[in-house]
Amino acid sequence: MTTQGDVIPIGSLVPLTGPSAADGAEFRNGVILASEEINRRGGILGRPLKPVFIDTCRQSAEEVVAAANRLIDEHKVHAIINGYNIGPQNSEYEPIADAGIIYIHNNTLLQHHDTIRSNPERYFGCFMADPADYWYGQGFIKFISWLRDTAQWKPENNRIAIISGSKPYSIVIANAMASAARQFGWEVVFGPKIVTTPTTSWRPVLAEARKTNPAVLANTHFYSGDLAQFQLQFMEDPFNSIVYLQYGAMHQSFVDQAGEKAKGIIVSTVIGLLRDEMGQAFARRYVERFGPGSTPQVGCQSYSSVHHYAVAASLAGGTAGPGEFEQNRELARYLKESVYRSVAGIMRYHPEWQSAIPYPDYVRDPSLGMPHLFYQIQDHEKEQALIAPEPYNTERFALPPWIK
Amino acid sequence: MNKREAPQSPTAPLAPSAPRQDTVFAGLDAVASGIAVWDATQKLRYCNRHFRESFHHAISEIAQGLSYPHYLELVARSNELVLADQAGWIAEQESRFGSDGLEEQPLADGRIYQIQRRATDDGGMVTTVYDISLLKRGEKALVRAKELAEAADQTKSRFLRAANHDLRQPLATLKILIYNCMSEPDEEHRNDLFHAMDIAVSIMEDLLGALLQIGQLDAGKIVPRVTTFQLAQIFQRLDIQFRHQAQEKGLKLRIVDSRSSITSDKALLERILSNLVANAVRYTDVGRILIGCRRSGGQLRIEVRDTGRGIGPQYLERIFDEFYQVADGKRDKKRGLGLGLNIVKRIAGLLDHPISVRSTLGRGSLFAIEVPAGNVWHSDIGEPEISESIGGEFAGVSVLLIEDDEALRIATTELLERWGIVVHAIQEEAQARDLFERSAFDPKLIIADYSLREQHGTEVVRNICALLGREIPSIIVTADTDPLLIQRLKGEGFPVLIKPVNPPRLRVLMHNLLYEPQAASGIRN
Numbered sequence: 001m002t003t004q005g006d007v008i009p010i011g012s013l014v015p016l017t018g019p020s021a022a023d024g025a026e027f028r029n030g031v032i033l034a035s036e037e038i039n040r041r042g043g044i045l046g047r048p049l050k051p052v053f054i055d056t057c058r059q060s061a062e063e064v065v066a067a068a069n070r071l072i073d074e075h076k077v078h079a080i081i082n083g084y085n086i087g088p089q090n091s092e093y094e095p096i097a098d099a100g101i102i103y104i105h106n107n108t109l110l111q112h113h114d115t116i117r118s119n120p121e122r123y124f125g126c127f128m129a130d131p132a133d134y135w136y137g138q139g140f141i142k143f144i145s146w147l148r149d150t151a152q153w154k155p156e157n158n159r160i161a162i163i164s165g166s167k168p169y170s171i172v173i174a175n176a177m178a179s180a181a182r183q184f185g186w187e188v189v190f191g192p193k194i195v196t197t198p199t200t201s202w203r204p205v206l207a208e209a210r211k212t213n214p215a216v217l218a219n220t221h222f223y224s225g226d227l228a229q230f231q232l233q234f235m236e237d238p239f240n241s242i243v244y245l246q247y248g249a250m251h252q253s254f255v256d257q258a259g260e261k262a263k264g265i266i267v268s269t270v271i272g273l274l275r276d277e278m279g280q281a282f283a284r285r286y287v288e289r290f291g292p293g294s295t296p297q298v299g300c301q302s303y304s305s306v307h308h309y310a311v312a313a314s315l316a317g318g319t320a321g322p323g324e325f326e327q328n329r330e331l332a333r334y335l336k337e338s339v340y341r342s343v344a345g346i347m348r349y350h351p352e353w354q355s356a357i358p359y360p361d362y363v364r365d366p367s368l369g370m371p372h373l374f375y376q377i378q379d380h381e382k383e384q385a386l387i388a389p390e391p392y393n394t395e396r397f398a399l400p401p402w403i404k
Numbered sequence: 405m406n407k408r409e410a411p412q413s414p415t416a417p418l419a420p421s422a423p424r425q426d427t428v429f430a431g432l433d434a435v436a437s438g439i440a441v442w443d444a445t446q447k448l449r450y451c452n453r454h455f456r457e458s459f460h461h462a463i464s465e466i467a468q469g470l471s472y473p474h475y476l477e478l479v480a481r482s483n484e485l486v487l488a489d490q491a492g493w494i495a496e497q498e499s500r501f502g503s504d505g506l507e508e509q510p511l512a513d514g515r516i517y518q519i520q521r522r523a524t525d526d527g528g529m530v531t532t533v534y535d536i537s538l539l540k541r542g543e544k545a546l547v548r549a550k551e552l553a554e555a556a557d558q559t560k561s562r563f564l565r566a567a568n569h570d571l572r573q574p575l576a577t578l579k580i581l582i583y584n585c586m587s588e589p590d591e592e593h594r595n596d597l598f599h600a601m602d603i604a605v606s607i608m609e610d611l612l613g614a615l616l617q618i619g620q621l622d623a624g625k626i627v628p629r630v631t632t633f634q635l636a637q638i639f640q641r642l643d644i645q646f647r648h649q650a651q652e653k654g655l656k657l658r659i660v661d662s663r664s665s666i667t668s669d670k671a672l673l674e675r676i677l678s679n680l681v682a683n684a685v686r687y688t689d690v691g692r693i694l695i696g697c698r699r700s701g702g703q704l705r706i707e708v709r710d711t712g713r714g715i716g717p718q719y720l721e722r723i724f725d726e727f728y729q730v731a732d733g734k735r736d737k738k739r740g741l742g743l744g745l746n747i748v749k750r751i752a753g754l755l756d757h758p759i760s761v762r763s764t765l766g767r768g769s770l771f772a773i774e775v776p777a778g779n780v781w782h783s784d785i786g787e788p789e790i791s792e793s794i795g796g797e798f799a800g801v802s803v804l805l806i807e808d809d810e811a812l813r814i815a816t817t818e819l820l821e822r823w824g825i826v827v828h829a830i831q832e833e834a835q836a837r838d839l840f841e842r843s844a845f846d847p848k849l850i851i852a853d854y855s856l857r858e859q860h861g862t863e864v865v866r867n868i869c870a871l872l873g874r875e876i877p878s879i880i881v882t883a884d885t886d887p888l889l890i891q892r893l894k895g896e897g898f899p900v901l902i903k904p905v906n907p908p909r910l911r912v913l914m915h916n917l918l919y920e921p922q923a924a925s926g927i928r929n
Contacts, residue, residue, distance in 0.1 A: 061912050089915065091908035111911065114792050114822060118907070134795045145663065145780045158663070166919040168797040176795035183634040184780070185663020194919060360781040389781060 007050040008043070008319050010035065010306070011071030011080040013064055013092065013105075016055040019198070019223065020086065022253065023298050027083030027106075028053055029290045030299035034306035036289075044313045049306070052077060056085050064088040065095060072099045078319040078328075081305050083298070084108060086167060090115045097122045099322035102331055104305040106271060110134040110172050113353045120352070124332050128355035129305045129347060130271035131362070131370060133169045136220070137176025139361040139372045140244060140268065143388055144216055145184040147242075152397045155215035156240055161190035163205055165197035165221025165246075173220040173246065189214055197221050200229040203236075210239050217241040224248035228257035235261040238402035242266060250297065255380050264400025265377045267384065270358055271344050272373040273300040275386060275394050282343040304342030312338055345371045345392070360389050437534040444527030446472035446501055458517065458533045459484060472529075473498050485517075486510045502529050508536070516540050556622060571611055574604040614743040617675075621750045628669040628755055632778035635662040635697060635704070638674045642695065646681050655688055660696035664704050665778035672751050673775065676759075679744040680708040680771045688712030691768070699777060707772045715763040723761070724749040792823045797915065799824030804839075804847040806830055806864055807881075808856050812903075816851070819907060832856060833864045840871060847876055849917060851910075854882035854893070862898060877917035881905055 012031050015024035035049040043049060052075045054067040064085045071077045072095055079102035085092070090111055096103045102125040110132040116123050147153040160181055164174035174192035181188050189212040195205055209217060217239075219230055227248045234243060248254060249267040258265075273279045273296055282303070286296035312334035313319045320327035336354070340347040346369055350357050359369030371392050375384035378398050385395035429452070432439060438455030442448055448470040456466045461482035466475065476497050480490040486509075487493045505521045515537040522530045578601060585597045620626050639659050650657035666673075677695075684693045691711030698705050715723060724745045752759045752773060763769035793799060803820055807813040808831045817829045828845055830836055839845055850868065852861030865878045880893055883903040893900050899913055 061909070087912070089908050089912050091906070091912065093908065094906065110790070110792055110796055111823075113790070114796075115908070118822075132790070134790050137795060142780055142783065145665075148663075149665075149780055168915055171797035171919065172792075172795050175797070175799050179794055183636045184783075185636065185661065196920065364782045 006047055008047050009075050009077045009321075010049050010051050010309075011068075011075060011077035012051055012053045012082040012302070013056050013067050013071070013080060013085055014053050014082050015057060015059050015085065016053070018056075018058040020059060020084075022251070022295075023083060024056075026295050026298035027302045029286065029294060030083070030302035030304075031081060031306055033286060033289055033299070034303045034310075038307070038310045044310050045318055047319075049310075059085040059087040061088040061091045064092045068092045068095050072096070072101065072322050076321045077101065078321050079104065079309055081105075081302060081309060083301050086169070089168065093123055093126050096126060100325035100328050101125055101320075101322055102309065102328055102335070103127065104129050104309060104335075106130045106301045106305075108133045108270065109169060111168070112355055116354045117352065123354070125328055126354060127332075127335060127349060128353075129301065129308070130356050131358035131372070132353075132355055133172045133270075134176045135270055135358045135361045135372060136173040136246070136268065137178075138180045139270070139358070140173075140218065141177055141180040141184050141186065142361070143266075143268070143374050144186070144242065144244075146388065147397055148185075153242065153399065155242075157213065157215050158186050159189040159212060159214040160186050160216040160218065161209040161212055161214035161241070162188060162192040163190075163209065163217075163219045163221070164192045164194045165219075165223075165226075166194055167197065167222070170194075170197070170220040170222060170246065174218075177218060177220070186216070192220075195221070198223050198226050200226055202230045202233045206230075206234055210237070213239070214241050216244070218244040220246045222246040222248040224251040224254040225257060228254050228262075231258045231265060232261055235402065240403050242400065242403075244268075249377075250375070250384070252295070255377065258380070260380050262377045262380045264398075264402060266374060267377070268372060268374045270361075270372045271301055271356070271370060273297045273343055274345055274371070274373075274392055276392075278341075279343045300342070300344050304340075304344050304347060308335065308338070308340040308342065308347050311340055339368070345369075366391060437532050440531040440533075441524070442472055442501070442529045442531070446528075448472070448475065449528070455531075455533055458535075472501055484511055484513075486512055502527065560622070571608060574607045574611075578604045578608075611743070614747060617747055618743065618750065621747070621754065626672070626751075626754065628672055630667060630669050630755075631784050632665055632667045632782040633670050633784045635664050635666050635706070638670065638677060639695065641674060642677060642681055645678060646685060646693075649685050650693060653685065653688070654690070655685065656692035657685075658692060658694050660694070662697050664697060664699065665780045665783040666704050667776045667778040667782075668755060668757065672755055673757075673773075676748050676751050676757075676773060677706065677708065679748045680773075683744055683771075684708055684710035684712060684769070688768070700774075702777055703774045704777045705772050705774050707770060709768065709770045711768040714765040714767050714769055715761075716765045717763075720761060720763065724759075793821070794824070796824040798918075800826065801849070801918065802826045802828070802845065802847050804828050804830070804836065804845075804850045804868070804876075806832070806836070806850065806852040806856065806861060808832065808853060812853075816905070819910075823911070832858060833867055836864065836868050837871065840868075846872075849914060850876050850878040852878060852880055854880050854889075855884065862893065862896060865898075877921070879910070879913055879917070 010031065012028065014027045015021055016028065031051045035051050038044065039048040052071060054070055056064045056067050065088060068080065071080055080096060081104045083106045085105070085107065089109070093103070093115055104127045106129050108128070108130050112128045113132060116126065148155055160177070162174045162177055164170045171192070171194060178188045178192050190209045193205060193208070219227065221227060227245045231243070231245065243264070244266045247267070247269055249265055250269055255262050273283060282300060283296040286299055287294055313331050315334040315338060316327065316331040318327065319331065336349045336351055346359070346367060348357050348368055349355065357363055357369045358372050359366050361372050363369040371389060373386060373392060374388040376387050376397060378385045378395070386393050387395055387397045433453040435452060435454060438452065438458040440448060440451040440455045448466070448468055450468070451466060456463050459466060459479050459482060461484055462478040465478050473494070476494045479485060480487060480494050500521065502523050503521065504523055507519050509517045509519055511517060515535055518534045518536045520532045524530060581597050581601045581604065585594055585601070588594045588597060639662055643659050647657055681693065681695065688710045689712065694709040696707055698707070749759065758774045760772050761769060803825050805813065805816055805820065805827055807816060807829065813829050813831070817827045820827045828839060828847070830839065850865050852865050854861045856864065861880050869876050878898060879901060880898045881901045881903055882889070885902060890900050899917070901910060901913065
């Protein structure tokens with residue numbers, strides 16, 4: 001265990017270059033702000049945190065695993081805390097499990113569950129701080145059923161068209177949507193159609209989907225630029241569907257490109273900044289620290305994880321570096337046992353999955369799960385309207401302008 | 405204070421203060437009952453602490469010298485006792501001074517006092533007050549339990565008599581059939597007898613199963629687990645359960661898709677509905693059975709409608725009784741037990757779901773059950789646990805695994821199946837040829853061991869591709885780490901994984917080969 005006054009090195013695998021660089025910068029900011037706040041209050045039991053960042057570039061398995069190895073071997077980090085890395089699909093768990101340190105990420109991948117379950121002893125320290133991608137699919141089906149059942153929207157029919165990007169994340173979400181649809185009275189009439197991504201060419205697949213006359217059109221690809229093109233091409237000849245776009249449409253860059261044609265789009269996130277007093281105060285601190293162009297809505301993810309780690313470490317009596325399995329197991333136990341109310345809502349790890357439990361997708365009680373937030377772009381020059389779930393929603397759903 | 409004699413100060417001692425007497429009175433103060441001693445002139449000569457505290461609102465005025473009529477007035481006016489007629493009560497109590505008596509007196513706060521009067525030899529009286537509320541509550545519970553036990557006992561006796569009758573029937577049949585069978589020389593006829601025996605046994609089996617269910621319901625062992633879920637989940641299961649039976653009878657079974665969320669116990673509600681549908685199939689000879697639902701306020705009404713024999717109005721009251729069967733002149737080979745609707749009634753009662761029936765003789769019946777509509781956000785998805793086999797990226801992808809080491813073949817198959825993959829695992833090329841000849845299996849990917857007993861995995865892969873007439877993305881796995889070999893395999897265009905295969909690496913490679921072939925070409929190692 002570290003002794004009084006020693007710094008605690010905290011590693012972070014962040015894509016500072018490449019396609020996810022914008023998010024990577026925010027994940028870095030989140031770790032910095034949380035560390036500064038914790039250090040101002042005396043660190044973890046008197047020991048300050050020292051973040052160490054390594055660029056994971058295009059986030060391939062090789063890049064991320066190499067970065068994790070460097071953090072462990074060169075910097076002897078006690079934990080690795082970051083946002084997401086798309087490519088490695090849990091290969092980075094291996095060096096981390098060998099070192100016996102804590103790893104908290106927002107990869108949002110269902111396969112995390114499988115890896116943990118395959119050997120809970122080995123992967124005791126690996127935590128996913130947000131719910132798996134799977135919940136996007138199921139939660140979305142519940143969301144449109146809720147709109148329908150509460151008569152906020154009267155669909156012309158019960159048909160759904162699902163388009164997926166080619167990353168596992170997109171495919172899992174699309175599959176989960178398809179598997180839940182029927183139980184809630186929907187019929188998947190198109191897809192899940194997997195389109196090789198990245199791409200900006202959506203007209204052919206839109207033409208195919210249009211033929212099936214769906215009441216719901218979902219695209220589970222998540223690059224904001226690609227999605228902006230999707231929406232612009234959809235609006236060339238729109239049809240009477242609700243349009244749902246995956247996570248990337250949350251970004252300002254999506255609205256910047258799609259402009260007024262973004263109005264009406266539904267988008268969701270299984271981890272997002274709440275608009276309550278806590279969330280707003282955090283956003284102010286964040287923008288003050290990193291400038292008006294920074295995005296606290298993304299930075300809140302790694303920020304929350306660092307704070308939760310600090311709480312658990314304090315309860316466990318301190319942090320520990322590579323090879324110190326016993327202390328890290330104790331810390332992992334407190335991560336699982338302590339429910340932490342972050343600026344993104346409740347962080348509560350499932351004892352077996354070691355990932356955040358979602359509300360209302362999995363638990364009915366908002367004090368026991370992280371809210372799966374649904375937004376609608378109602379005015380492209382303003383913040384998205386947060387339309388579900390209760391009690392976090394601040395606005396109501398509005399019929400998209402292209403629906404006749 | 406009234407016209408009667410004023411009492412002494414409440415703080416004045418109620419009894420002589422000699423040391424021995426002090427000890428006695430301290431002891432009496434500790435007694436859980438209130439005790440008061442009145443002399444022949446109806447004056448209070450002694451009372452213990454509990455007596456004073458028993459009449460909380462009059463406590464300050466209960467003191468030595470207080471007259472009995474005044475005491476009665478104080479207590480009546482305090483409104484601590486539930487008295488329909490205060491003046492009448494006072495007069496009645498006054499008249500009973502000096503006589504033995506025992507009364508139970510309810511209090512305004514719900515407690516019950518037992519007040520006992522006993523005459524003393526000197527013409528006075530002792531009053532004791534005892535709080536019997538707990539005793540009474542226990543007594544009431546005992547009475548209730550006894551009534552319930554007696555009712556259950558009666559039901560059980562009636563039930564067992566009826567069960568005994570119904571169980572004897574197939575047993576007697578079985579006995580005759582066995583006897584006949586023993587002497588039956590004709591094989592075909594003997595087979596008919598076996599078939600009849602099978603039916604008799606299955607009737608007994610059903611009867612015992614139903615008895616067990618009712619026994620559990622009666623014993624309160626079935627505790628509902630209420631959740632919110634999609635009604636469609638039950639409808640799908642009913643469809644699987646009854647479609648074949650309905651078709652066999654030439655009936656049309658139609659289940660109208662439902663998109664509603666409901667709040668109930670999924671397993672128990674399914675038991676109710678499957679009993680109703682089983683009855684509909686059993687008692688419908690021609691026509692159809694329609695299952696659907698309609699919303700009415702916060703409730704959902706689930707209906708099972710048939711075009712069957714129907715039930716006469718005179719029988720409708722009794723059809724939910726155990727072993728009750730409407731006598732309609734038609735006897736099925738395997739008729740019902742008369743328990744299904746009784747189970748339905750009991751479970752519906754347990755779940756608090758109202759049940760109703762409408763029927764026209766010769767035209768059909770409509771059974772309906774009302775359940776609370778649920779909040780869609782709270783609806784449990786069909787699967788109890790999320791897993792990659794439901795929503796994973798490889799869910800439903802078909803993979804051919806060629807591995808001659810049995811342990812490895814089993815382990816890899818398990819891993820792939822956990823990811824939702826449809827795996828066909830074989831040891832050698834001949835099995836692959838056989839597989840493609842007799843099935844329509846169409847692999848999207850091949851994983852082959854390099855060092856098979858007879859051939860190299862690369863050769864088997866090439867032959868399979870030639871057989872199927874298309875290129876299939878393939879992965880070669882090998883325990884041989886010779887760099888020259890790996891170089892050669894890569895040169896031949898095969899991605900290679902070294903044993904023991906690291907699952908995340910296998911996953912990345914499979915993903916790239918299946919969905920992002922351009923990326924796959926960059927990470928062939």
